[in-house]
Amino acid sequence: MPKVTLHVDGDVIEQEVKSHANLVVLAGIKQFPKLKYGCGIGKCTKCTCKVLNGEENLDPPNWKEEKMLGDHLKKGYRLTCQLTIKDDLKISQENIVIQKKKKLAQGSNRT
Ligand code: FES
Numbered sequence: 583m584p585k586v587t588l589h590v591d592g593d594v595i596e597q598e599v600k601s602h603a604n605l606v607v608l609a610g611i612k613q614f615p616k617l618k619y620g621c622g623i624g625k626c627t628k629c630t631c632k633v634l635n636g637e638e639n640l641d642p643p644n645w646k647e648e649k650m651l652g653d654h655l656k657k658g659y660r661l662t663c664q665l666t667i668k669d670d671l672k673i674s675q676e677n678i679v680i681q682k683k684k685k686l687a688q689g690s691n692r693t
Contacts, residue, residue, distance in 0.1 A: 584667050589634070589674035590616045599667055606663040618675050622663050624650060629662035630680045631673040639669035654680055 583598040586605065597613055599605075606629060609617035620628035624646030633640070637658065643651070647661045659680065662673065 584639075585670045586614075586667060587634075587672040588614060588617060588631075589672075589676050590618065591676075601668055603667045604663070605665065605667065617662065619663055624661055624664050627651070627661065627680050629675075630654075630659055630678050631662045631675050632678065633658045633660055633671070633673055635672035636670050639671060640665055651680065 584601060584603075585596060585598050588595045588597075588605075593616060595614060595616060597608075599608060599613070605614055605617055606619045606622045608614050609619060610622075618628055620626035622629075624644075627650050630651070640660070643655050643660065644664055647655060647664050650661060651659050659678070660673075662675075665671075
């Protein structure tokens with residue numbers, strides 16, 4: 583079974599999880615009670631983590647992560663709620679500040 587190590591609020595939580603598990607779902611059933619998350623559907627960025635180890639075992643970022651994290655993806659940030667755990671993974675939710683992309687102002691098409 584994959585082993586997940588989560589650094590959050592000064593704690594290091596290590597748990598084995600079922601293959602293809604989702605950490606937000608596991609947080610909901612109290613396997614990762616300190617995991618920070620919100621919507622669970624890739625819209626709020628509250629679950630943002632920095633991948634410390636095991637990025638090669640994750641699927642590439644999906645369109646929600648690309649939309650919400652933009653250039654932060656290149657620095658190793660991911661949306662935890664969008665990750666499917668297939669192998670060992672080490673992530674951190676310590677001191678993460680992600681600025682959401684600003685919505686473009688809707689301009690008028692009238693001339
Ligand atoms: S929980 Fe809201 S984006 Fe992941």
